[in-house]
Amino acid sequence: MNHSSPKKYHVKSFGCQMNVYDGERMAEMMAAQGLSAADSADDADLVILNTCHIREKAAEKVYSDIGRLKREDGSRPMIAVAGCVAQAEGGEIARRAPTVDIVVGPQAYHRLPELVEQAKGGKRALDTDMPAISKFDHLPARAKQARPGAFLTVQEGCDKFCTYCVVPYTRGAEISRPWGDIVREAHALVEGGTREITLLGQNVNAWTGDDEAGRGQGLDGLIRALAKIDGLERIRYTTSHPNDMSDGLIAAHGEVDKLMPFLHLPVQAGSDRVLKAMNRSHTVESYLKLIERVRAVRPDIAISGDFIVGFPGESDAEFEETLGLVRDVDYAMAYSFKYSPRPGTPAADMDGQISANVMDERLQRLQNLLNEQQARFNAATVGRQCAVLLERTGKLPGQLIGKSPWLQSVIVNDSAAAIGDLVHVEIASAGPNSLIANLIRKAA
């Protein structure tokens, strides 16, 4: 189909925070090309579906989303499929969905403007290369937008090859963005009004690079340098692998005030046999030891994690070990998923695939326990005072919503404050998913 030059774009992102970050960069790139943002896909003449491939029938969802983009009069916008489904199933998408104009992988989206040009002429445009040259060098500088909390991708890809995971295939090998680029982007965000930066990477704590003086640094060195930026008040990072929790990073949790007391450290399972089959290269004991060390330097740290239930061959007893580990750690929050075979990963071909019923039952039990722990963690903050960075308006007039240091959503009832303020509050009550607080003073 021939398209005229698109004027309004809409980006719909699924999946992890890194995909959200990529979606923001795609939007900024389209804005730099002179397009304006449409609030919904219906109002756009270029729709970018920024897809996720990590679990379940993500690809099927993409096909139904594509179908829904057809308008009543039979017309449709220019359609780009980006993200990890594009990377994993590019050719298949091109075959199955003839209405898709552009297929672009997560390492190639800096070429979107060219691909749009190509698609205008009615020619299919496909780019799922994983070039060694970084896309980051080809993206426009960060747009200056008032964004109290922002993501900043510092590392991409993964070399760990957990046997269930598609990431090494969709995002490629581990790469770290250079120190200077990250520091520059952080400054640009702060000048635009950002006060909290979350450093992102599939394996963010594997980040390495050389500082201005040419000294080799790890993520802790980068965090310490970013903490010196005036106006940047808070730093977070996600997602980490237990094997890359260095001594320096653990120490930073006790020493860097701006580093928030929150650690997302996926463990996936509580049985050493299952962890080995997953190729996790850590044990239950080594994981617990890490948690103990982080808590020793930062006793109030909120621990978060990811879990997979029903990995091939997981027995009832092994699942019970997962519940045991959860009780030992006592999580502030966590994500848990049913194992989903990903085409091309080793676990997809393993014997002992677990039935849907068993997985449902295990997931329910695990989530009940995790929800209990989360509710208890939230309830324990009632009566405490803390700083909250206000990020958006709430449902009721005068309400603003922000994040506590421990990444809880906090609703603040006070119209004297504004989005972007870091306020000091006292927590008045706690629900399972959010806290309600009263303002004490504006400057935290």
Ligand code: 5AD
């Ligand atoms: N099935 C289920 N969950 C998965 N995850 C990754 N791959 C799979 C899969 N094949 C989960 C892991 C990971 C999180 C981002 O998604 O828990 O940490």
Ligand code: SF4
């Ligand atoms: Fe989904 Fe993984 Fe891709 Fe993120 S990196 S979008 S979680 S498949």
